[in-house]
Amino acid sequence: MTDAPISLFDMAAQQALVRADMDRRIAAVLSSGRFINGPEVAELEGRLAAFAGCAHAVGVSSGTDALQIAMMAEGVGRGDAVFLPAFTYTATAEVPLVLGATPVFVDVDAGTFNLSIPDLEARIAAVKAEGRLRPRAVVGVDLFGLPADWPAIEAICAREGMFALDDAAQAFGAALGGKRLGRWGGAAALSFYPTKTLGAYGDGGALLTDSAERAELYRSLRTHGEGGHRYEVLRTGMNGRLDTLQAAILLCKMDLFDQELRDRARVAALYRARLAGRVAMQRVEAGQDSAWGLFTLRLEGPEQRARVQDALKAAGIPSAIYYPKPLHHQPAYRAAHGEGRAPLPVSEALAHQVLSLPMHPYLTEAQVHRVCDAVLAAA
């Protein structure tokens, strides 16, 4: 095999395409000295909003801070129940706890790996019956790039007077019914962690919303609750800004983003064609355009998964397990989950079954075939 090594994410191929532009953009920031709130931040916000088709984008310091600022803006705090999937990255559950609210873990759908709507309904009913917490918000996660069931989440939130927050950290670029994430729910939180679909060279994030009122609150909260002018403090905020250098880097990457999304879809289609009928994969439903942040298999159990992962490793192919533990089993969240809640069987099963394959826009057809050959030989 003379084919190039396969990586899980590839940031080098991408950098080579925009390196000259990046050097120019970075040099301009270094010369301007405007490292905080430089013009690149507003320029990027304009590009992000235009891409998503939403009215406002607000750059922030990370995806986690985007979630936190969005919840602070709604006044989420003590006594509030925030419903979120048990099968997601830790940040989704951490934020309500930091704000004094209680995360209520909801099971996920065995096919899409996203929030189970029947289980969400059951948990809201249980919290209401218990009468201890106020149902306040639902955080839908678009796991691995696949949009959650936003029409259903929005309808439930409207009915219950709750805030619908889209944790789109893994899914920028995805669409549902032709409508991109950023226009679903009250706001969408993006992460620019380097390996996300749009990644910076450090931490960064953004909030997308159609609400002018929310966008203004987000801008205030990311700058210590600042008012119309500097040193006027209207509310308790945080230092949650996106820095100018990261914005400059992201602007260069935005030039590639459309093509990269098409290439991710091309890779996913090839994986799906090769693996269909042989191994289960995250299920994509009609109207869902995944951003393909990750390509994830659902194997029969830990033995088959270990076998496939070993075979990939022997062939020099990396793979990863997102996530080996559902959040309600994490020591940090056990107390918040509490005793006596209904079990979360799908989240628990998936933790033993999922395996993510290499996924990035620069995988060649031959490389995808190599990965599939190794998977099929071991599965």
Ligand SMILES: *Cc1c(COP(=O)(O)O)cnc(C)c1O
């Ligand atoms: C990455 C991620 C976050 C956090 O984003 P950071 O930029 O790393 O803070 C939140 N939620 C999900 C689902 C993520 O994958």
